[in-house]
Amino acid sequence: GENVEQHPSTLSVQEGDSAVIKCTYSDSASNYFPWYKQELGKRPQLIIDIRSNVGEKKDQRIAVTLNKTAKHFSLHITETQPEDSAVYFCAASSGNTGNQFYFGTGTSLTVIP
Amino acid sequence: GAVVSQHPSWVICKSGTSVKIECRSLDFQATTMFWYRQFPKQSLMLMATSNEGSKATYEQGVEKDKFLINHASLTLSTLTVTSAHPEDSSFYICSAPMYQETQYFGPGTRLLVL
Numbered sequence: 001g002e003n004v005e006q007h008p009s010t011l012s013v014q015e016g017d018s019a020v021i022k023c024t025y026s027d028s029a030s031n032y033f034p035w036y037k038q039e040l041g042k043r044p045q046l047i048i049d050i051r052s053n054v055g056e057k058k059d060q061r062i063a064v065t066l067n068k069t070a071k072h073f074s075l076h077i078t079e080t081q082p083e084d085s086a087v088y089f090c091a092a093s094s095g096n097t098g099n100q101f102y103f104g105t106g107t108s109l110t111v112i113p
Numbered sequence: 114g115a116v117v118s119q120h121p122s123w124v125i126c127k128s129g130t131s132v133k134i135e136c137r138s139l140d141f142q143a144t145t146m147f148w149y150r151q152f153p154k155q156s157l158m159l160m161a162t163s164n165e166g167s168k169a170t171y172e173q174g175v176e177k178d179k180f181l182i183n184h185a186s187l188t189l190s191t192l193t194v195t196s197a198h199p200e201d202s203s204f205y206i207c208s209a210p211m212y213q214e215t216q217y218f219g220p221g222t223r224l225l226v227l
Contacts, residue, residue, distance in 0.1 A: 034216070043206060043218040044157070089156060100147065101208075101216055105156045 002027040004092050006104025013080050014112050021107045023090035024072040030092040033066060033073045034101070038087045047088075048075070080111045116140055117209050119219035126197055127227055134192045134222045136163075136207030142187035143209035147216070148180075151204040163190040163207075197226040 003026040013019050025033075031052035036044035050057045050064045050073065057064050061080075066073040077084055090104040116139040126132050136146055144165045149157040161182055162170040169182035179201075181193040194201050206221040 036218075041221075043220045046215065046217075049215070100159055100162060102159065103157045106154075108154075 002030055002092055002102040004090060004102050004104045006090050006107060008107060009105065010108045010110075012110045012112060015080060015082060017080055019075075019077045019080050019084070019109055019111075021075045021088055021090070021109070022072060023074070023092075023104045024070075025092040025102075026071065027092065027094075028071070029094050032093045033064070034091050034093075035062075035064060035075050036089045036091065036103075038089065038106075040086075044089060077109075080109075082111050082113050085109055085111045117207065117217045117219040119207055119222050121222060122220060123223050123225075125225045125227065128198050129196055132194045132197055132224060134194075134205055134207075134224075136190045136192070136209070136219050138188045138209045138211075138217075141209075141211050143190075143211070144187060146184060146190040146207055146209045148182065148190075148192050149206045149208065151206060151221075153204075157206065160192075163192075165190075194224065197224070199226045202226045 006023045034049035035047050037047045038044040048059050048062050048064050050066050052068050061078045063076040088107045091101040093099050093101045118137045120135045124132055146163040148160045150160050151157050159172050160175045163182045163184040165184045171177045184190040202225050204221050204223050207219045208216045210216050
């Protein structure tokens with residue numbers, strides 16, 4: 001089955017700096033890669049996703065890059081703000097409705113004011 | 114965005130009792146839903162795939178007789194933790210896919226077994 005690894009497990013940045021979180025996956029059939037943000041005690045919220053036919057996607061301060069050959073994808077947050085502090089999870093899926101998501105281990109991001 | 118609800122949000126029970134958790138898609142139909150378990154400061158672990166009108170598919174290592182799943186309609190899946198024990202205490206979250214692969218999560222149910 002799919003194995004998703006995520007690094008780092010914790011990340012602290014100064015407000016205004018950038019944060020980068022990296023994930024690797026093992027199953028070459030995976031073609032959908034979402035990123036979720038989870039605040040303490042709350043549900044994961046989708047913040048951005050990318051499909052395997054695209055190398056990069058950007059949404060305001062958030063961007064995701066995908067290297068399908070190397071089987072890794074990254075989340076980039078620029079101009080970080082204290083409200084960006086949360087746990088971020090990457091996931092991989094084969095992309096069809098009903099197919100399972102396999103999550104990375106999570107990155108706890110702290111943005112220091 | 115799509116709304117997925119869970120009930121109850123909190124449950125405390127005695128060891129040996131069974132607990133039922135409901136997951137509902139409120140504004141869309143879901144032939145498939147997923148159940149996850151999350152321990153403090155850890156990732157979401159997929160437990161099983163709930164399929165409307167058929168048996169659930171369990172991940173390796175998850176006891177199907179312990180975690181009963183029923184997907185009786187296109188908007189409701191239930192997870193029953195049978196004969197709960199303290200080690201079953203956890204945060205249980207469901208999700209449902211909409212628009213192909215996008216998954217929407219319920220708010221989670223925190224279970225504490227005494």
